[in-house]
Amino acid sequence: MKVNERKRGRPPKKKDGLDKALIVQKAKFLMAEKQGIPSIRALASELSVDAMAIYHYFKNKNELLEVITTSLILDMYEPKSDKDWQYELLKLCKSYLKTLDKYDGLLNVLLTMESDSPAEAFTNRFQQIITPLSLKEKERSAFLDLLVDYLHGFSVAKSCDKLSILSFDDIDQSIQLIINGVLASSKAKLHID
Amino acid sequence: MKVNERKRGRPPKKKDGLDKALIVQKAKFLMAEKQGIPSIRALASELSVDAMAIYHYFKNKNELLEVITTSLILDMYEPKSDKDWQYELLKLCKSYLKTLDKYDGLLNVLLTMESDSPAEAFTNRFQQIITPLSLKEKERSAFLDLLVDYLHGFSVAKSCDKLSILSFDDIDQSIQLIINGVLASSKAKLHID
DNA sequence: ATCTATAATTCTACGGTGTAGAATTGTTGG
DNA sequence: CCAACAATTCTACACCGTAGAATTATAGAT
Known part of the structure; x- marks a missing residue:
């Protein structure tokens, strides 16, 4: 009895849907919490989503990291x-x-x-x-x-x-x-x- | 027809046998050549040996890296x-x-x-x-x-x-x-x- | 209303990583 | 000659990033 079975395909729209901003936010949170860059799988799992869903919003992991970096640096004093x-x-x-x-x-x-x-x-x-x-x-x-x-x-x-x-x-x-x-x-x- | 099939078990002794020093030397060489830390598998393959053979001489990869580091730093001016x-x-x-x-x-x-x-x-x-x-x-x-x-x-x-x-x-x-x-x-x- | 293109998602799979554990074989000391 | 041990290979596991195909929902056009 697998708990992780999620419905495939595009989900019906609701407000808490996946999002560039949401991914970046959760990734930042995990970086701070776990003291290091999370794996895409860990990040996706934390978002209750399949790992490959991330790649719909970022062409690869590095692109995600660059967005995070840019956003964090702008928060500087x-x-x-x-x-x-x-x-x-x-x-x-x-x-x-x-x-x-x-x-x-x-x-x-x-x-x-x-x-x-x-x-x-x-x-x-x-x-x-x-x-x-x-x-x-x-x-x-x-x-x-x-x-x-x-x-x-x-x-x-x-x-x-x-x-x-x-x-x-x-x-x-x-x-x-x-x-x-x-x-x-x-x-x-x-x-x- | 697999080329990589090597004889298992302890090999009959010969002078070019595996060795801590030999592993370290080859690892340094690969680091310089490939501009980065080689994988254990790559290193082993370069030594014509199975990856796990390395672990007979070093308890894990980090120990190997520390030995390399110490040796390299001592070569300083x-x-x-x-x-x-x-x-x-x-x-x-x-x-x-x-x-x-x-x-x-x-x-x-x-x-x-x-x-x-x-x-x-x-x-x-x-x-x-x-x-x-x-x-x-x-x-x-x-x-x-x-x-x-x-x-x-x-x-x-x-x-x-x-x-x-x-x-x-x-x-x-x-x-x-x-x-x-x-x-x-x-x-x-x-x-x- | 239906049909189509496309957006958003999951699944499966590939090749890579470090390394644990067991099986195998040679050497050596008793 | 046998037992211990040293040195090796094989297999396997749990991770990693990500390519590609299948699936499903939505938006726009007719």
Whole structure:
């Protein structure tokens, strides 16, 4: 006596029907809950639907993951430009890290996607925060490169840290060091010019 | 007519018999060649042996990967202490990155392993290079933390960079920024003390 | 109203993964 | 010569992503 026998073919329409948005929502939930990317089968089963139903809405798993990623990254902290820039920067970084931590596997999708709109989401917020510094373009991009790679490195470290040794506040020190480096480099340039 | 039919049971001894070392060697080769961790079946087939034979030498795949990782990390550049420390540091970083790049998947194994002897391999070499700076312990560890996470971040970026936009020389800028930060912070401390 | 195209779903199946367990065969020490 | 053990293969299981076909309901055209 199989419980899982579902009626085949297109179901009669009702409001709780399957949906791109519903799939994405449940997938996000499962990622956060089970700490990792769920299998299509697990996701489908949680939606009380056959695995292949997912493929009616997304051409493959990666496409689904990219949609999730884009949506999650857009939820990142929006800096307030009237506050202390260092404080705002730290807040942005931690918001970013918390998302990467909560949704394990996100970073790889993010870095592998062809579209760089998610990356721009971070870049734009970063830009907004550091405008008061009025850095030269080269300095700004050096700052950004170092910061982003550092955050990603911390993120993979944290995702591998089963013993929960790492805390988000551990980044304060490193961020401070980066900022000191940027300010020092910028001042040095000023003296030369 | 199956070609793959091999004789079962323990084979008569000969010098080219299976071996921990042989498995590790072939696995490294395949990782470098195919740009990623091979399946146990692929590895076994390359060794002309059944997949399960591998499990006589390693209790599971992860144990094999840890052995590979440890062995690869130990091949890292050995700094010469009489040269310019900044140059030596850059050389160490690039040697580390090249290994992580050549053997995709290494970083995750490295960070997930319980044993921290591979991590120490980097730390020791780092320590050796920056002794001339005579930093305080706290400064030294802040330097190391930032540097290591940055390198790991760069490494995952590179491993996701299908279009080969990134080059190892792109790190020069960021490393310089880190160094500036460390030196600036150290000088600031000196003034206060 | 009926007929048709198409949208939405399930089922089955394929080739891949790691690996547990049993069967097989050679070697070695008593 | 026999018993233990070492080294191997085979079979099988439970997963994975997903292609392809079958099935059913809906929407639009006549």
